[in-house]
Amino acid sequence: VDVKAIPxxxxxxxxxxxxxxxxxxxxxxxxxxxxxxxxxxxADKNYTMADALQKKITISGYRGIDAPxxxxxxxxxxxxxxxxxxxxxxxxxxxxxxxxFGRCVGDIYCNGKFVQEIMLKKxxxxxxxxxxxxxxxxxxxxxxxxxxxxxxxxPNPEKPWEWRKDKRQGR
Numbered sequence: 001v002d003v004k005a006i007p008x009x010x011x012x013x014x015x016x017x018x019x020x021x022x023x024x025x026x027x028x029x030x031x032x033x034x035x036x037x038x039x040x041x042x043a044d045k046n047y048t049m050a051d052a053l054q055k056k057i058t059i060s061g062y063r064g065i066d067a068p069x070x071x072x073x074x075x076x077x078x079x080x081x082x083x084x085x086x087x088x089x090x091x092x093x094x095x096x097x098x099x100x101f102g103r104c105v106g107d108i109y110c111n112g113k114f115v116q117e118i119m120l121k122k123x124x125x126x127x128x129x130x131x132x133x134x135x136x137x138x139x140x141x142x143x144x145x146x147x148x149x150x151x152x153x154x155p156n157p158e159k160p161w162e163w164r165k166d167k168r169q170g171r
Contacts, residue, residue: 003087005054009067009078009124012086012108030056065116065125065137066160073158074151078124085118086110105131123150126159 006012038053067082068075086108095106108115119125120140127141144152151157 001086001089001091002054003083006079006083006087008070009075009082009119010065012082012091065119066128067119067125068151068157069160069163072160072163073154074124077150078119081119081122081124082115085113085115091115120144121149123147123152128161130161 001012034053034056038050041047041050041053067078070076070079089110092109093106094109095104116125116137117140120127120137121144123144125141127137129138144150
């Protein structure tokens with residue numbers, strides 16, 4: 001994972017190895033094509049094209065948890081932790097669906113560690129229960145809340161989906 005491909009604490013742009021077709025079969029075709037084009041652009045040192053393709057890939061990005069936005073409290077810390085966990089490393093992404101924006105949603109593993117678990121346990125993300133009903137995710141968030149770690153040290157942390165809604169409505 002290129003560190004530039006981590007814009008915040010819950011979004012990672014990943015590049016799938018197509019040498020193993022079974023690993024890339026769940027990735028949308030437009031993302032596979034853009035990733036291949038970006039690799040070629042980087043090899044050709046056409047960084048303007050590579051950056052443009054990265055933006056296209058980011059829009060289709062993988063997202064599994066909801067972390068504070070960069071300008072929210074703990075947004076910077078969430079991004080820094082995600083960079084520390086996955087930056088410069090290979091990931092295993094198990095895609096299990098799409099969100100309402102057509103982005104792939106999946107579980108992310110790095111060096112055998114479940115990334116969403118770490119982010120939740122460190123209090124750097126919310127369990128997005130509206131879209132994911134898994135008990136273990138809820139449990140990890142509750143444990144972090146009880147310990148008052150990360151964003152749970154705040155008296156009333158604002159949920160990122162509510163913050164985004166307020167921003168869209170000009171509040």
